[in-house]
Amino acid sequence: MAAKLLNFFVTGTRKNFLKQYLIPPARNYSQRQTENSGWKQRQHRAKSTLYYVSAAGVLAVGMSYAAVPLYRIFCQAYSYGGTTGTVTDEKSIEKLQKKDRIIKVRFNADIGASMQWNFKPQQTEINVVPGETALAFYTAENPTDRPVIGISTYNVVPFEAGQYFNKIQCFCFEEQMLNPHEQVDMPVFFYIDPEFTEDPKMELVDTLTLSYTFFEARQGLKLPVPTFAKH
């Protein structure tokens, strides 16, 4: 019965090829032992191959699921691709060594499309030495007649230098409210990690640009705030 089905589906030379695996040979009492064992061996090998291949497939699918948290752990441990590690030790600020290289930090201020504040940096650039804490100011003014709540995010260019830029205190990621016609100074207290000078990729980098953008805080506004942000 099975043989008839097979004859129907399989054609040509494949028929003969598959037959040796699928169709048990006819029982011939004189040659039974040798032929049967040969067929059983082939079937056994075919089954083993099938099991190995399906196991490899399951392993590949499992690896692709496991890769997501593993990659994240790897990136955090080795600061690969700009991700910074977990919160640095507070005491490490005390032990900062000042290096000799002067880095120019430029400041840039932007606002979101519907944001009506006037937001600008008070200084265009500051010459900073890695390992030394620095203070910079931005000014925001609310020219409207109603209080406006803003929330800001920041960006550091060049990309690879972003991991060395540590902010001690600033005004980002928290909602800041400005009363009508009010102007405030917003400071940023930061330092550049001394390991900046030891990074070969940063050898030619002499200018960093810190760019802040203010958005109006509304319900459902989602900024790329890191999951471990303090609020």
Place this chain on the structure above:
Amino acid sequence: MSSMTFGQKTFTPTPPEKGSFPLDHEGRCKSSMLRYMICLQEKNNDNSQCRKEAKDYLNCRMENYLMAKEEWSKLGFSEVDVNAEESNKK
């Protein structure tokens, strides 16, 4: 906008270590801030020479409860800066 950078490295902003500065709505430390800005303009935007004014501003913030009080060493101001300021005052 930032989600369309498929395959490129994305910048992940990190929160500040000590959180956010409360806003100085009344402008209590504005004079310290202006002194710092003038110093920067005079010294050609050099941060190393304006440490004293930066320290004054942070001091003003701490005294007006706009910033949590911290030891100067924890904020990166070494003993050298503190001593230089005291000797300048005298």
